[in-house]
Amino acid sequence: MTGPRWLAPLAVLGGLLVLLPLVGLASRVPWEDFWSLVASDASLTALGLSLRTAAVATALVVALGVPLGFALHRLRGPVRGLVRAVVLAPLVLPPVVGGLALLYAFGRRGLLGEQLGGAIAFSTVAVVIAQTFVAMPFMVVSVESALDARSGRHEAMAATLGASRTRTLLAVTLPALGPALATGAVLAFARALGEFGATLTFAGSLAGVTRTAPLEIYLARETDPAAAAALSLVLVAVAIAVVALAYRPLRGSR
């Protein structure tokens, strides 16, 4: 399908809006020092922490987000819309609001404060919770819409052949959801990797414990803008790679 010609200049403007900031970022990176900046202790510690926490958060997103997607798929009527809106809210919440909400739930003086006894405060667990909170919606929507697109015929057949519900889930439904799960997981990983506001508000910023790559960039910007730009570019590369990866299976399944 080809749109009218007058769309083209608008498309160019839109493209420039995305491209120019990235070019601007790249223009501030001192390329001859790029590797030494990215491979500095502070950068590597932060990147390592980011990759580890984002991986754990993604595992949690799969473990919790997939069942949530199934539950949402089962709901009917206006309740479903309402529940979906609440479950997806972290996707559009300002991150600092998410951070405050987490603080009031899991913080030392939060709803679960006494039970947790401050065990989570300023720990890597807090980082993972914040990342899971903001990343889970990607998996929920992904699973819900993939389930909606299925007729349920294969599952019914499996049942008539005597398969238990668990067996049907593991042998029929989940494999069919493969591309949706992959997309959800990759996007959730990317979102977890980029998490900043909720982590800053809720988890704090200590090297190796809670200072993830985005927080390191924010701090380095004060004293070492070149290092901040270099590390930023690494995250940009990861983000682009992840999105390219995530959308391939989706297209293939159509």
Place this chain on the structure above:
Amino acid sequence: MRRVAGIVVLVLLVATIGAVLAGSFIDRGEVGPAHDGITVFAAASLTDVVEQVVDEIHADLPWADITVAYGGSSDLAAQILEGAPATIFLSADEAQGDAVADGLGLDEPAAFATNTLTIVVPEGNPAAVDGLADLERGDVTSVICAPQVPCGAATAELASLEGLTLSPASDEQSVTDVLSKVAAGQADAGVVYVTDVARASGVEEVPIAGAERVVNTYVAVAIPGDHDPSLAARFWDDLVGAPGRAILADAGFGLP
């Protein structure tokens, strides 16, 4: 249909070219008042002080056009060096004031206020913190500024003067982050500036003996540009002169 499309494209192109050509005007015209006003870039810790100075000027000159932008001193300095239209830069940190003065080839910044560090604890002081040495205790969850930011550098200097090795639960990005962690009860103690505690709620101050050994100096830089010179001079005189000194002292600042 083609004609409509052609007109739309033409309008867009003209608008784009116009916007690009007007860019230099928009820079000065929209971000800050040109010709008939001033724009003050002030460290966030000066918010209350600057607002009072502006109020006093407005009592005299109701139409005085004064725009104030608050932020972290290093952010503001970076913006000014990137061309933001500031008339006066009030930095909470000598280094950032120097960076702007050097970068733009201006006179030395003028010192107009000082600040010292203090311990901030949640209301009721749950961990019974009594001094900087208590921050070393294993049962005290403390947060301080990261050494990369000015408040953190000052904290590290004071701790080393005391022979202490602080092991905070978090090296925060700014005084505000330290304050909010303490006010929320996440941390038992934090190190901030005296004037920050005066502005915060839900927290108490535990003074540090010998805090005056590490003094943070606030400096002002006048930046020439497209603005009202008499209003700029008035603001400068009020802040650095007697009215400003009274307001600064009230807010807990020291005077050089």
